[in-house]
Each structure stands twice: as C-alpha cells, then as structure tokens.
Amino acid sequence: MINLKDKKNIFWDFDGVIMDSMPIRNKGFELVLENYPKDQVQALMKFHLKNGGLSRYVKFRHFFEEIRGENVSEEEVKEWAQKFSKIMKKELVQPPLLIKDSLNFIKENYRKFNMHIVSGSDGMELNYLCERLEISWYFISIHGSPVPKKELVHNLLIKHKYKRNDTILIGDSINDYEAAESNDIDFGGYNNERLKELKTLYIESFT
Template identity: 30%
Template sequence: MSSLQQYSTWVFDCDGVLLHSNRVKTDAFYRAAEPYGTDKARALVDYHVGNGGISRYIKFRTFLSDIVGRGQVDEEELDTLLQCYAGYVWDGLLSCEVAQGLERLRALTPQSSWLVVSGGDQAELRAVFAERGLAKYFDGGIFGSPDTKDEILSRTTESRVLRKPGVFVGDSRYDIEAARRAGLDFIFLSDWSESDYHFCDADLRLASISAIVRHLSSRCP
C-alpha cells in the first residue's frame, strides 16, 4: 500500500462512507417493494444488503424477474418501482448525517484528485451533493448508475481522470472487488457498513473518514 500522502487519486463510495445513508436506501427498497407483499419486500432487502454497491436498476430488475417471478421484466413496471424508490430516498439523502472530517482530509490531500464512484443514481448523487455543499470536494467528478462501478473506474482510468497510484474508500464487498480489478488500493470503513464481509484483504481497515484523517495526520511530518 502506498503512503496515504502519495495517492494521485482518492475514490469514494457514497452510501456508508460519505453519507450515513445505507439505512435510508434499505428502508426505501422495502417500502417500494411492500405492495408486492412483505415476504417479497424482505427478500429484496436481503438481496440489497447482500449485494451492496450494486445499482438499483439491477436490484429492481432482479426483484421483478426472480423474486416476484415475472421472468420477462415489464419496463413500465420497473420504471414505476424506480420512481417510487427514488421518492423515498430523496428526503433521506438530504437529511442524513454527512461524514465528519471531509474538509480536513481534503486539506491534507491537496495534490490528489477526488472522485465519487457510487451505485447510487448519478443525477440524484450530483443533485444531493450540490444541495448539501459537498460537490466542491470532488474535482474529479461524481459518478453513479446506471453505469457500474467497474465501468466508471475503467472509463475514468482510460481518460486519465483517475490517475494512479489510487485508493478506493468503500464499505462493501463489491467496492473492494471493483477496486482490485481497477488496480487500486482499498480502505474499508466499518462504522456505517451493512456488509458481513470480513475485509481481511483490505489494505487498511478504519472506522470512518475521521479515522483516515487521524491516521494521515499522525504520519505527516
């Protein structure tokens, strides 16, 4: 693992890393699916938690095709579910806790580019970050679904937006797998994670953004 001061790029997941929003998303999945029955809504929540970092588009498509048993997914039905889910999520994203220490970490990494690479909807992410005054930190861009994290990391690497050495800060198994495929180091943050993956192969395991600041500050000359 490179020294934290030497990374050219920092890549951040959103939910459970920058925003305390994992529970917001989990509750929204349940509420959107509840008209199909509580058993199916719980099954969607289980699938969602077990596949953290995967986009809502994939999760609701799987819900309709496999959990509900539609087989062939009706696109209008899928769109209705997505809109319902987005409505439940929006208010929560505007009111949930923001990670402490972001401004200090940004000041400690002045030569690095910062990106958000999330499973959340890209337009929604950009609107929320603008509304909450967070967009200013992410000079490399804010990216999300419907593109996958693998697609975003590949595209930003090819365009030199993501320069190496780089580190991905995340809280899900998909985060660390995508980071490894992209040739990035990985920091696991535990405080807000819903994942039951052990992250023994993470380069660094810490509690929060504030813990990264303390770790970095203790090693600054």
C-alpha cells in the same frame, strides 16, 4: 502496506463512506415495494444488504426476475428506480447524515488529491444531493448508476489518464473491493469491519 500519502487519486464510494444513508435507503425499498408480499420484500432486503455497492437498477431487476419470477423491461426498472429516487431526494438532504470523520478528511485534503465519487446510487440523484448538501465542489466529478461501478472506475482512469498505482478506491462493501480489483487499483475498506478479512488496507478512522 498501502499508504494514502502515496496516492494522488481517490475514488470515493458514497453511501456508508461519506453519508450514513443506509437506514433511509433500506426503508426506501420497503416503501416503494409496500404493496408486494412482505416475505418477497424481505428477500430483496437480504440481497440488498449483502450487495451494498450494487445499483438499485440491479436490485429491482433481481426482485422481479429472481424473487418473483417475472419478466421486467428496462423501462419498468427505470420507473421503479425513479420512484425510489423521489423518496431519496426528499429524505437524504440532511447534513447531520454526513459522516464527519471522512468528510473532514475530504475538506482538509481535496486540494492534495484528485477526488471523485463513484457510487452505486443513481448518478443524477447523487449530484443533486451533493449540490444541496454543498459538498460537490470538493470533487472533480460525481458518478453513479445505472453505469456499473467497475465501468465508472475504468472510465475515470482512462479519461484522466490516472496511473493505477497512484489511485485508490475507498468503500464499505465487497462490491467496492471488486470494482477496485477488476481495475487493478488499490482498495481501502472503511466503516465495515468484515472488510478486514480481505487483508488489504482498512481505515479505522481518517484522523
């Protein structure tokens, strides 16, 4: 059985794990795409909710290429992501949105573990939010998209020479599990009971 006490390095997902941000992020997609047909936006929302750990870059590309059948350039995807980020920077700087259960654990244990954030959210936006919310100093580093989460995890393992069996990724989506599995590190599910089906560690509460 996986035990956090046996680990030295914790990679944290952000949305749904450290912050209860998903309702605002959900609304953000609807606001940014408000001039498009509602049925197409709802199709995106279905994809978004099923793939919580994927970046907005992947989701906007999915919207235009798979749902609307249009070609979209990297530059256009970045422009949509920036519009989304502008809303998030305004709406998410709210300390009450931080999840007390996980945040208390982080505050009490950040000296005992090497802690990093690896998120599907935009990396620059995430650093801005953590700085404004005064939680950035609990983490050695904070990383996000457009670099895929699997790659973020791989890069951290190599850069810091972390042993894989000393490392765990804690997340709330199947994409987080896949990022952990592809890098041969343990996974801890949190705040999403569907992850219990994976038969890996599931954290009901950090207390």
